[in-house]
Amino acid sequence: MATQGVSRRERVRQATLAEIRATARRLLIEQGPAAVTINAVAREMGMSGPALYHYFAGHDDLVAAVTVDFYRELTETIRAAREAYPREEPGRRLLAACRAMRRWAITHRAEFGWVFASPIRGERRLDSPRDRAGQDFERAFVEEIAQLWEARPFPVPAPEELDPSIRAQLETYAQAAGLTLPVEVIHVFLSCWIRLYGLLCMEVLNQLDFAYSDLEPMFEDCLRELAPRLGLDYDAEAGRGA
Amino acid sequence: MATQGVSRRERVRQATLAEIRATARRLLIEQGPAAVTINAVAREMGMSGPALYHYFAGHDDLVAAVTVDFYRELTETIRAAREAYPREEPGRRLLAACRAMRRWAITHRAEFGWVFASPIRGERRLDSPRDRAGQDFERAFVEEIAQLWEARPFPVPAPEELDPSIRAQLETYAQAAGLTLPVEVIHVFLSCWIRLYGLLCMEVLNQLDFAYSDLEPMFEDCLRELAPRLGLDYDAEAGRGA
DNA sequence: TAGATTTGTTTATAGGCCATAAGGAAACAT
DNA sequence: ATGTTTCCTTATGGCCTATAAACAAATCTA
Numbered sequence: 001m002a003t004q005g006v007s008r009r010e011r012v013r014q015a016t017l018a019e020i021r022a023t024a025r026r027l028l029i030e031q032g033p034a035a036v037t038i039n040a041v042a043r044e045m046g047m048s049g050p051a052l053y054h055y056f057a058g059h060d061d062l063v064a065a066v067t068v069d070f071y072r073e074l075t076e077t078i079r080a081a082r083e084a085y086p087r088e089e090p091g092r093r094l095l096a097a098c099r100a101m102r103r104w105a106i107t108h109r110a111e112f113g114w115v116f117a118s119p120i121r122g123e124r125r126l127d128s129p130r131d132r133a134g135q136d137f138e139r140a141f142v143e144e145i146a147q148l149w150e151a152r153p154f155p156v157p158a159p160e161e162l163d164p165s166i167r168a169q170l171e172t173y174a175q176a177a178g179l180t181l182p183v184e185v186i187h188v189f190l191s192c193w194i195r196l197y198g199l200l201c202m203e204v205l206n207q208l209d210f211a212y213s214d215l216e217p218m219f220e221d222c223l224r225e226l227a228p229r230l231g232l233d234y235d236a237e238a239g240r241g242a
Numbered sequence: 243m244a245t246q247g248v249s250r251r252e253r254v255r256q257a258t259l260a261e262i263r264a265t266a267r268r269l270l271i272e273q274g275p276a277a278v279t280i281n282a283v284a285r286e287m288g289m290s291g292p293a294l295y296h297y298f299a300g301h302d303d304l305v306a307a308v309t310v311d312f313y314r315e316l317t318e319t320i321r322a323a324r325e326a327y328p329r330e331e332p333g334r335r336l337l338a339a340c341r342a343m344r345r346w347a348i349t350h351r352a353e354f355g356w357v358f359a360s361p362i363r364g365e366r367r368l369d370s371p372r373d374r375a376g377q378d379f380e381r382a383f384v385e386e387i388a389q390l391w392e393a394r395p396f397p398v399p400a401p402e403e404l405d406p407s408i409r410a411q412l413e414t415y416a417q418a419a420g421l422t423l424p425v426e427v428i429h430v431f432l433s434c435w436i437r438l439y440g441l442l443c444m445e446v447l448n449q450l451d452f453a454y455s456d457l458e459p460m461f462e463d464c465l466r467e468l469a470p471r472l473g474l475d476y477d478a479e480a481g482r483g484a
Numbered sequence: 485t486a487g488a489t490t491t492g493t494t495t496a497t498a499g500g501c502c503a504t505a506a507g508g509a510a511a512c513a514t
Numbered sequence: 515a516t517g518t519t520t521c522c523t524t525a526t527g528g529c530c531t532a533t534a535a536a537c538a539a540a541t542c543t544a
Contacts, residue, residue, distance in 0.1 A: 169455055170453065210376070
């Protein structure tokens with residue numbers, strides 16, 4: 001048996017854990033974030049509320065676990081999309097990753113909105129599973145940027161052009177994240193990231209509904225504008241498909 | 243008397259309404275959004291919970307009223323900052339408005355975060371006080387853009403360059419908002435708006451904490467990049483002061 | 485000015501949520 | 515077979531929303 005060392009009990013426990021998270025997700029999708037409550041999830045599963053406390057320490061814990069699921073799924077989707085192109089074309093891979101991110105976001109609005117609108121109040125611990133999943137998500141892009149930079153360096157600001165405060169912040173970040181890329185490269189990357197992710201953020205938070213009903217062309221516009229900054233050519237065709 | 247037609251009762255009522263909203267705001271600042279609850283506000287004021295239902299239809303209503311307060315204050319701040327420069331310099335006025343927005347946002351993090359992270363779930367009615375306040379906020383910028391465009395037209399894409407879908411969406415928006423500016427101008431405006439507001443959005447939602455501790459230089463960077471697109475020259479000095 | 489009305493407030497109530505405690509039942513181990 | 519661990523239940527306390535009913539006070543009106 002492949003599951004040799006795993007007791008039956010443990011298997012059942014894992015199944016229950018998965019069912020809880022799946023139920024929470026279903027409630028989120030069907031009834032919104034406020035409906036994802038310990039009691040509601042339990043009721044939905046035919047259990048009594050307090051039973052769930054044997055699986056999660058509390059509401060926050062459940063929320064965090066679900067968030068991690070979403071991060072993982074999104075990251076996995078992005079990684080898979082990347083692999084549609086060979087390693088020799090990091091530019092195409094990067095664009096595919098960006099588009100996969102938006103596609104996941106708009107086909108999983110509730111989940112994407114939950115991930116970053118819900119639980120970031122207050123401080124974060126850098127070692128929580130939640131943050132590890134977030135870092136992993138980010139890494140999917142950083143890896144590709146690093147490949148791109150090595151394969152075909154894109155223009156970056158001269159050292160003296162970069163604001164000293166930004167430089168200092170990014171040095172701290174690079175060190176904490178274990179990045180070996182030059183700070184100027186990180187700056188270009190994050191500048192692009194902020195624009196792309198920020199657009200998605202506003203879209204999912206319905207901050208742009210007052211003027212737009214479909215932001216896909218704006219997203220493609222954003223990619224078209226960002227592509228040359230990373231020294232890669234924008235491929236309009238790939239945006240329409242999938 | 244200036245308050246001639248207003249009964250004493252009405253005055254007291256307005257005072258109570260104001261106190262309720264002020265208390266809600268205080269709770270928001272001191273203890274976070276979750277603490278802004280009908281009961282907590284009432285308790286804080288020495289009243290019993292149900293009494294508040296004579297002033298607000300329910301929790302959502304209170305939330306909406308507080309949100310409107312924030313929108314108004316922010317809008318007022320922006321309008322005031324604009325007036326620091328004469329009408330003949332719409333460029334400076336616009337930059338001042340942008341900086342005032344960020345300044346208000348970071349000196350009122352809880353309020354700013356509340357405004358656009360909290361209550362936008364679900365649909366919106368276009369005629370609610372909440373949305374009217376939001377439109378008013380937006381107008382503070384649109385007005386300035388219009389002035390700028392008339393005084394010194396900035397470059398806009400040629401009609402055939404604008405994506406048809408975007409054009410259609412913006413035509414709908416322009417009509418609904420009663421804007422007479424060309425669609426291409428609106429497109430440039432909103433493109434800039436998305437970047438600026440999106441950056442602020444991510445900052446206040448702590449989406450960039452993983453790398454940055456102080457986003458002011460990034461905001462200034464954004465302004466510096468946006469300024470030429472609106473045909474105005476970036477004034478670094480004004481950013482440092484205040 | 486005395487009664488009727490409107491308005492503001494309180495207590496009581498119903499239902500939901502989070503979280504803990506205490507007890508019972510089932511699965512496991514030896 | 516029996517003790518132990520694990521899981522699940524009911525009971526409880528405290529806070530929340532929201533409504534209903536009862537009471538007090540200010541205001542209006544005849």
